[in-house]
Amino acid sequence: MIRNTRMKRFSIVSVVATVGALVFSTLPAQAADPGVSAKEIVLGYSGPLTGSAGQVYGKLPGAMKAYFDHINANGGVYGRKIKLVVRDDKYLPTLAATQTTNLVLNDKVFALVGALGTATHSKAYAAASLAKKNVPDLFVNTGFSGFADKAKYPTTFTILPSYAMEAKIMAKFIKDTPTLAPQASFLIAQDDEFGVDGVNGFKLAGHTFAAPATLYPQGGLSAALAEGALTKLSAVPGKPVLVLFGTTDSTATILKAAEKLSLVSKFNWIAGSVGGDANTLLALGVKPATINGILAASFFPDAKDATDSYVSAFTSINTKYNKGVSFDNVVLQGMNSAMLTVQSLRAAGKNLTRTGLIKAIESKGAGFASAGLVPLNFSGSSRVGYNGYWFGQLNEKGELKPFGGKLTTYTTDSSSTSAPTASSYERKPVPKNGVPTNS
Amino acid sequence: MKNIKLKKGLAAVISTALIATFAVVSSSTAQAASTCTDEIGLDGKSASVIKYKKCVGTDYQGANYEIRVPSKFNGTLFLYSHGIRNQVLLPIIPGVNPDGSYSKVRNMPDVAPGRTVADQERNAMDLLGQGFAVAGASPRTQGWAVPEAIDANLNLLETVKTQFPNMKKVVSWGDSLGGHISQSLSEQFGVIDTAVNLHMAGTAKAQFDYAGDVFWLTKVLFDPTMKGSGYTNRFPNDPDGYKEFLGDVTKSLTVLNALATAIAKNPVAPEWPATATNIPASLKAVPVRSAILLLGLLTGIPTQSQTYDASSGPAGPLETTFGVAISPALAVLENYATALALGVVSYYDAETRCSGVVFDNTKTDYAARLGDNGDIFAAALSGKTATNGLLSFLSPLNPAAPRVKGDAKAIECINNQSQYAGKITVPTITVSQTADNITPAGYIQKFKNEYAKQVASKAAKPGLLLNIWNKPPDTYTKFSATGGGVTPAVPTAGTTHFMYTNAQLMTLAKMAATAAKTGKLPSVKTARAAFKSDASIFIDPDYTPALLPQDK
Numbered sequence: 001m002i003r004n005t006r007m008k009r010f011s012i013v014s015v016v017a018t019v020g021a022l023v024f025s026t027l028p029a030q031a032a033d034p035g036v037s038a039k040e041i042v043l044g045y046s047g048p049l050t051g052s053a054g055q056v057y058g059k060l061p062g063a064m065k066a067y068f069d070h071i072n073a074n075g076g077v078y079g080r081k082i083k084l085v086v087r088d089d090k091y092l093p094t095l096a097a098t099q100t101t102n103l104v105l106n107d108k109v110f111a112l113v114g115a116l117g118t119a120t121h122s123k124a125y126a127a128a129s130l131a132k133k134n135v136p137d138l139f140v141n142t143g144f145s146g147f148a149d150k151a152k153y154p155t156t157f158t159i160l161p162s163y164a165m166e167a168k169i170m171a172k173f174i175k176d177t178p179t180l181a182p183q184a185s186f187l188i189a190q191d192d193e194f195g196v197d198g199v200n201g202f203k204l205a206g207h208t209f210a211a212p213a214t215l216y217p218q219g220g221l222s223a224a225l226a227e228g229a230l231t232k233l234s235a236v237p238g239k240p241v242l243v244l245f246g247t248t249d250s251t252a253t254i255l256k257a258a259e260k261l262s263l264v265s266k267f268n269w270i271a272g273s274v275g276g277d278a279n280t281l282l283a284l285g286v287k288p289a290t291i292n293g294i295l296a297a298s299f300f301p302d303a304k305d306a307t308d309s310y311v312s313a314f315t316s317i318n319t320k321y322n323k324g325v326s327f328d329n330v331v332l333q334g335m336n337s338a339m340l341t342v343q344s345l346r347a348a349g350k351n352l353t354r355t356g357l358i359k360a361i362e363s364k365g366a367g368f369a370s371a372g373l374v375p376l377n378f379s380g381s382s383r384v385g386y387n388g389y390w391f392g393q394l395n396e397k398g399e400l401k402p403f404g405g406k407l408t409t410y411t412t413d414s415s416s417t418s419a420p421t422a423s424s425y426e427r428k429p430v431p432k433n434g435v436p437t438n439s
Numbered sequence: 440m441k442n443i444k445l446k447k448g449l450a451a452v453i454s455t456a457l458i459a460t461f462a463v464v465s466s467s468t469a470q471a472a473s474t475c476t477d478e479i480g481l482d483g484k485s486a487s488v489i490k491y492k493k494c495v496g497t498d499y500q501g502a503n504y505e506i507r508v509p510s511k512f513n514g515t516l517f518l519y520s521h522g523i524r525n526q527v528l529l530p531i532i533p534g535v536n537p538d539g540s541y542s543k544v545r546n547m548p549d550v551a552p553g554r555t556v557a558d559q560e561r562n563a564m565d566l567l568g569q570g571f572a573v574a575g576a577s578p579r580t581q582g583w584a585v586p587e588a589i590d591a592n593l594n595l596l597e598t599v600k601t602q603f604p605n606m607k608k609v610v611s612w613g614d615s616l617g618g619h620i621s622q623s624l625s626e627q628f629g630v631i632d633t634a635v636n637l638h639m640a641g642t643a644k645a646q647f648d649y650a651g652d653v654f655w656l657t658k659v660l661f662d663p664t665m666k667g668s669g670y671t672n673r674f675p676n677d678p679d680g681y682k683e684f685l686g687d688v689t690k691s692l693t694v695l696n697a698l699a700t701a702i703a704k705n706p707v708a709p710e711w712p713a714t715a716t717n718i719p720a721s722l723k724a725v726p727v728r729s730a731i732l733l734l735g736l737l738t739g740i741p742t743q744s745q746t747y748d749a750s751s752g753p754a755g756p757l758e759t760t761f762g763v764a765i766s767p768a769l770a771v772l773e774n775y776a777t778a779l780a781l782g783v784v785s786y787y788d789a790e791t792r793c794s795g796v797v798f799d800n801t802k803t804d805y806a807a808r809l810g811d812n813g814d815i816f817a818a819a820l821s822g823k824t825a826t827n828g829l830l831s832f833l834s835p836l837n838p839a840a841p842r843v844k845g846d847a848k849a850i851e852c853i854n855n856q857s858q859y860a861g862k863i864t865v866p867t868i869t870v871s872q873t874a875d876n877i878t879p880a881g882y883i884q885k886f887k888n889e890y891a892k893q894v895a896s897k898a899a900k901p902g903l904l905l906n907i908w909n910k911p912p913d914t915y916t917k918f919s920a921t922g923g924g925v926t927p928a929v930p931t932a933g934t935t936h937f938m939y940t941n942a943q944l945m946t947l948a949k950m951a952a953t954a955a956k957t958g959k960l961p962s963v964k965t966a967r968a969a970f971k972s973d974a975s976i977f978i979d980p981d982y983t984p985a986l987l988p989q990d991k
Contacts, residue, residue, distance in 0.1 A: 051759045092762045093815050094742065094749035098913045105979060123815045129981040146814075191822030193814040217822035219760050 033134075033354045035110025041080045041345060041352065043068075044103035046089045046096055046124060047116040047141075052219075053091030056248055056280050057116055059325060060141070061086040063334025064114055066322035067314075067434075068342075074435045077345045080352075085109055089120060096120035097127035104128045104135055111136035111357060114159075114337045118144040118193055119218075130155055134354045138344065138361075139337040139385065143274070144193050145414040148384050155354075157361055157378060159337060159385035163194055163245070164414040166272060166297055167201025169389045170243060172410060172420045173270075173295075174207065177403075180241050180268055184210035186233055188226075188254060189245035191215035197414075198245040198272070204417050210236070221250045226257035234263050242267040244275055251275035252284035259290055269294045273389070278398030279328045288396040295403065297389040299374045300336070302400040303329045310336070310371035313434040336371045343368040343436045369428040369436060374409050387411050388423055472496060473506070473598060482568035483561040489568050494602060501579030502591035505548045506572065507563065508603050513570035515952050516599060516606050518592060518631075520613030520620040521549045521575065523640070523781075526582035526788050532688065535780050548575040552614050552637060554938040562944055571952065572606065574599060582788035583643060585856040588620045589627070596630055608632045608955040610948070615878055615936065616640045618869070622859040622886075625867065632955035634867045635947055638875050638936060641882035641987070643797075643853045647789050648989040649879075650782035651798025651843065652738040654687075657779065659833065659840040660730055661694045662714040668843050669796045670787060684787045690714070691783055695776050701727060702772070703923070706765050707757070717839040722832060725825040728768035732819050733829055735771030736812045737805050739881060739987040741874040743911060744773035745930040745937075751916040764819040766916065769924065774876035777935070781877060795849025801842045806830040808988040861889030863903045866954035870907040870939065870947060873984065877936035880908075880984035888986075905960045907947075907970070908977050909933045932975035946970060 035042040045061045048054040061084065068082040076082065085107045087099035096117070101124075103109045112135060115121045121140055124130075130137055137156040140147055145162040147153050174180045187202070187209050189195035195215060202209070214229045233240060244251050251271050258264045276296035282288065301308040306315070311327075314335040318327045325331065345352065347360035347368075365378030374388030388411035392400035402408070412420035431437065473494035480489045490510040497503050529541040536542060550573040551566060553559030563573050576595040578587035592611075599606055611631040613621035618639030625634040640646055651668065658665040666687050670680040697712035704710075711718055711727045735742060742749045747770035752761030789797045813826055820826045833840050871883050883906060893899035911933035917925040930937045939947075946969050950961050961969070963978055970976040 051762075053759075090750065090759065090762065092750045092759075094767070095762075095914065098750075102913070105977065119815045119817060122811055126811075126983075126985070129979070129983055132981040132983065144814075191824050192817035193823075196823060215822060215824055217764075217820075217825070218818040219763060220818070220821065 033110060033352075034108040036080070036352050039080060040083055041077060042083045042085060042107065042109045043341070044085045044087070044100075044107055044109035044112050045114050046087045046099040046103060046112070046120075047114065048091040049086070049088035051090040051092075052249060053117075054088070055283070056277065057091075057141075057330060059328070059330045060114060060116065060334040062322055062325055063318065063331040064338040064341075067317055067335045067338035069321040070317045070434060071342050074433065077342060078350045082342070082345075084113070089124075091117055091120060093119045093123040096124040100124035100128040100130075104130070104133060109135075110352075111138055111354065113138045113341050114141055114334065116141040118142045118146075122146070125153060125156070134358075136354055136357045138341055141333070141337075143197065145197055146193065148382070148414070150381070150383055153383070155358060157365070157383050157385065159340070160273075161299055161374070161386045161388060162201075162384065162414040163197035163272075164201035164204065165387060165412050166389060167198040167245070168205040168412045169391075169410045169420045170270060170272075170297065171202050171205035171207035173297075173391050174241055183238050183241050183268060184236050185241035185243065186211055186236075187213040187243045187245060188229060189213050189215055189243075190247065190250065191217050194218075194274070195245055201414070204415070205419070206417070210240070216246075216250070218247070221246070221253050223253055223257055226254045227261060230254070230257050230261055230263050234261070234266055239266065239268055241270060243270045243272070245272045246275050248275045248277050248280040249284060252281050252286050255281065255286045255290050259287060264290050271296045273297045273299070276394070277329055278394050278400065282398055288398070291394045291398065292396040294394045295391060296394055296400055297391055298400055299372050299386045299389050299409075300329065300332055301371060301373060302392070303327060303332045304397070304399045308371075309430045313430045314371070317434055332371060339431075339434070339436065340365075340368055340370060343438050346436060346438050349439070364438070367428075368438070369431055371427075371430075373407070373425070373427060374411055374423060375425045384414075387413065388420070388425075473602065475602070478507075480564050480567065483564050485568065487568065489564060491567050494598075496598070498576070498591060498594040498598070500587070500590060500594065502576045502587070502594065503546055503548050504574065504576040504591065504595045504598065505550050506574040506595070506599055506602070507550060507567055508572040509567045509570055511570050512572055512603065512605060514605055514607035515955055516572040516574060516609050517551065517566055517948065518596065518609055518611045519549060519551055519573065519575040520588055520592065520611070520617035520624075521577060522613070522615030522617045523583065523785060524577075524581040525784050526580060526584070527684065527784055527791065529688070529784065530685070532692070535688070535692070541784070544581050546577040546579055546581060548577040550575040552612065552938060552944055553941065558938075558941055562941055565941070565945055566948060571948070572599070572603065582792060583616070583785065583853070583856060585616070585620055585623060585643075585858060588617075589624050589857055592620070592624055593628065593630070608952075610635065610951045610955050612637065612951065614638055614938065619859065622867070623857050625865060626859050626862045627857065629864070632865055632958075633951045634865060635951045636867070636869045637939065638871045638878050639869055639882065639886070640878050641885065642858050643789075643856050644850075645882060645885065645987060645990060646878075647786060647797045647853055649739060649987060650778075650786040652800065652803075652989065653734070653740070653775070653779055653782055654786065655798075655800055655843055656734045656738065656833075657691065657694060659717065660715060660734065661698070661712055662690050663717045663839070664714070665690045668786070668790070668798055670790055684783070688783050691779050695772075695779065698727065698731060698772055702769065706769075707760070718832070722828050725821050725829065728765060729819065729821040729825055730829060731772050731775070732768040732816060733809075733826065735768075735775065736816065737808050737988060739879050739989065740771050740774045740778060741876055741879060741934070742767040742770050742816075743874040743934055744770035744876065745934045746770075746773055746916060746924040746926045748911065748914050748916045751914045751918075753918040753922040755922070757922070767816060767819050774874075774935075778876050789853050790849070793849040793852035795846030795852070796843065797845060797849050797853040798843055799845025799850065801835070801844055803842075805833045808991070859886075861886055861891075861893045861899065863890050863893070863899045866903055866905075866951075866958065866960040868905045868907060868947065868951060868954075868960070870909065870943075872933045872935070872937055873908055873910045874934045875936055876934075879987055881987040881990060884984045884986055885990050903960060905963070905966060906978070906980070906982070907966065908979075908982060909937075909939065909943075909975050910977055911975070943970070943973065943976065
């Protein structure tokens, strides 16, 4: 009797298993991770939509969403539509922690994409237990080199070159540019990990400033402080090089102080990539004549360069899916991150899992098509995206044109004293119709 | 109910001594007689009449107790341990002891938790209405009276068992130090079937290191004339030590008042208090709000409080700056005020209890403690340069910031107050606020870690711990027309050392009673479903609040 019963149970189980296998073999494989179904992939974004940072970066999620809409209209990713859940953290660390937790626990996103800021995201990463939950943390928009620590941030991939890389390349640019090299140079920087990373980069490059850096806390650069610093530096003979390593609102405060003191032409201005967005500077009231001639670093083509194939493709998508929003560097950055995300999802295959996605970026991410003019560096040991810059000069229209008329890109790392090297990188063509087909 | 194992407790030692010494005395003396009355009450929820027997008494160690058993007793007792109460007596002090509550030792028992006395009574009646018995004891000695409270509870359980032999299961619950007592009782004596620990206090070391750090930093940053520790003749009524203690209470209040006034006057760049005489002029250029925040980050005081969410700002030009740079400091200040007031009293009590200094920071590296918070709160700390300047001032090499040398025997004494160790053997539930200023969330993480170690070493069974969290809304600060934060009438959920709602407590009671019966915790899914309509509760086994800096 016992044997019969057991056999009967076994038979039933077998039949159920067989029927189950037949049923499920006709459907796309179901992943166990949250945020993925047969029809949909839910992604999350936490960043500033409002507040002062929202004025600069508020367009990022709209740009990503527009690109995902474009992909969805073209069949999605292996048939799955991408849904982007957006939460406003106002660029505030505590709110970023709350919103990221909400994305993971309440919105049940599969992965995060494009999170913005160092203070905000480092707090959010721990608070939302992203490592424990193995939540892929894609293409974080900060140059803080600390996020490259795989042990501490095992699911994070950054996109921006580090601030240290930027500083090293700036130092090389100053050294190699005959009009700049003989001049005394000075640094005005944000007094946090952003500025410290930059200062370290200049040190690694062996660059010596003529005086200790003028440091100010984030949001703490008053017009009076800026005017005081510029007045002091105006006594320096020649046309000193003044490096501004801060956010765009700080750059604007300094440039407006220079306008007030009639010192715009006194300096050779170099603005870091974070603080050198011309559109934002103009929007913050800096005069077009003031930005004319400012030297700035970038790893993207200029968003106003209609001849660039990526700019052209993204502009079309923006026109169709992001109606009423002007195309600029922030939109370009958002769409590029979205395109990298789609390639990552494709590279992870049809049976999408969080672990699979992370592995796919590690193994294939360096080969993704991208608007960047410098290489991506994703690998099993590197979570760093771009690793280089080119230097340009802003004109009154806010266009960034290659310095000296020729675009030269440099690549480097964050930690060695080795000099940046000119890059021969040739980026991949933009995917046809802007829709990746990689696997 | 399991067999009571009176092996380790102070009660065992004392009761043995009593038997030996007073062998001729009637055995009923060892188990003090209860006075029992038949009572009728109303279930606050359904308004139905509840008949129950109420027994009160004082055990042979002087602990008062109360037992209530309904006529339709279902066999499960809820044994409640209240939180810390003062052993040290305070004079009338506005804002701290306005009604004289702290001018006496209070050892009346409570039988159920609740936000107010009325809530406690309502919850007791609600449980009685469901057929549960409720009971509680309060030892003669208060303060960090963990051994005494455990003994009182053990005595009480014996009394209940004797008078109500149909008692089958015991749920032990308590809040704050009562949670600590509940857990310690559960781990050490095997008499508990389920433990529910509400904003459970950390270990003695953790709590007194927390208090010690707060005092030390208050002293060196804001008033070097404070005693802070090492009180003379540590007895509550001794004139010298007691005067020093009261002097510190007064100085603490003066500092807090000065800080609040300075911030109200100029929230962006508030000045240091006049009592901060050791701070060099170069550091006084740093807004004092940054020093307050640093104090919070170095000690573990939460950066969210009942009024300030560390994000919101008043509408207008200061909105973002307030959220980034001012709100976290104000939150710390608000939390700090309560923590300091309670900490002064309990720390002095601990020195009295153990006859020595129970805190030692001679080897503390405060600069290392800051860790990632130095980047996260860089703007609020006024930048790296200011932060490094303040940290340098705290260096052990700075004679203006002398460290505290603890008394090894006193530290050993306070660490041996029958405290829990994570040896969980019965279903155990913790519920805590994510921004609790008295028992910060990190204590529960430490408890989780200790439990994991015990499981790994097979001293505890796996799957017996469920952590439930009470969190604040995403943003919640309200501002007055003049731009100041408006303190809510009822503390914001998830902040302060805030008691839970009656509905939350009854949901927990239901879970606990079931766990006591089955020996199993509810699944995470079931627990979430039980709190489905409660936006402030979240249950996520992966949630890992930061450990207190002292525990890292």
